[in-house]
Amino acid sequence: MKPVNEVKMEFLSRSSNEGFARAAAACFAAQMDPTLEELGDIKTAVSEGVTNAIIHAYPNEIGKVMVRMRIFPEHILEIVIRDWGIGISNIEQAKEPMYTTGGADRSGMGFTIMESFMDTMRVRSQVGKGTTLTLRRRISRRLSHSE
Amino acid sequence: MPLSCKMDGRKMTALIAGEVDHHRAKQLMLDLERKIEISYPKELILDLSGVTFMDSSGIAVLLRTCRRMREVEGQFRVTQVPHQAGRVLRTAGLQKMMSITFSGEEE
Numbered sequence: 663m664k665p666v667n668e669v670k671m672e673f674l675s676r677s678s679n680e681g682f683a684r685a686a687a688a689c690f691a692a693q694m695d696p697t698l699e700e701l702g703d704i705k706t707a708v709s710e711g712v713t714n715a716i717i718h719a720y721p722n723e724i725g726k727v728m729v730r731m732r733i734f735p736e737h738i739l740e741i742v743i744r745d746w747g748i749g750i751s752n753i754e755q756a757k758e759p760m761y762t763t764g765g766a767d768r769s770g771m772g773f774t775i776m777e778s779f780m781d782t783m784r785v786r787s788q789v790g791k792g793t794t795l796t797l798r799r800r801i802s803r804r805l806s807h808s809e
Numbered sequence: 810m811p812l813s814c815k816m817d818g819r820k821m822t823a824l825i826a827g828e829v830d831h832h833r834a835k836q837l838m839l840d841l842e843r844k845i846e847i848s849y850p851k852e853l854i855l856d857l858s859g860v861t862f863m864d865s866s867g868i869a870v871l872l873r874t875c876r877r878m879r880e881v882e883g884q885f886r887v888t889q890v891p892h893q894a895g896r897v898l899r900t901a902g903l904q905k906m907m908s909i910t911f912s913g914e915e916e
Binding site for chain 2: 677678680681684698699702703705706709710713716717759766767768769770771772774775778779
């Protein structure tokens with residue numbers, strides 16, 4: 663299926679870019695006329711995914727993070743967050759609530775939140791090569807807007 | 810750092826404003842811990858009414874602050890949680906672990 667619209671951005675894995683990434687995602691999603699709750703969910707999911715890449719993919723170095731957002735017909739928003747970091751050896755374990763390798767500063771709830779805020783979440787990772795996270799969410803069509 | 814605290818006897822009210830993400834969480838945790846150490850409150854009320862965004866980094870801040878207040882045998886309550894932050898905290902089941910009042914709910 664061909665996307666209706668697409669945007670791609672790449673930035674360094676600095677924590678100051680977390681706010682930038684979620685704000686950019688919200689701006690791009692705004693053309694789908696989401697509800698405030700949907701917009702909040704998208705921002706939260708992007709924040710979690712990008713934070714994972716910044717903290718876990720590049721624990722001892724600064725690397726690149728790519729975020730690609732696409733809108734598909736049927737009002738579906740797809741967000742891909744990719745890094746070229748250390749990868750995840752056990753994805754199922756990483757997804758478990760409260761599991762974290764980040765110590766007392768982290769809650770281990772990132773994947774759980776992304777899974778419950780988005781319709782689908784797919785994680786692909788190769789140790790030493792990086793991780794690709796794909797999130798999808800159907801945005802509701804509001805009655806006042808007919809296309 | 811948009812954290813402001815006021816003391817009323819041994820009761821401390823801490824107001825957090827702005828976005829709480831990984832970028833800000835660590836400093837916020839340290840600031841809260843320092844305030845607890847200095848003032849040694851019997852009760853800490855964390856007012857989140859000024860929070861414009863919160864992700865799972867905020868969960869760690871609340872859990873750690875809650876643990877610290879238990880260590881000093883004080884009461885801990887989280888109040889005025891805005892909608893978006895509320896969805897994050899509820900997903901983690903935090904309302905089962907500490908006293909939380911969500912915005913729009915009766916106190």
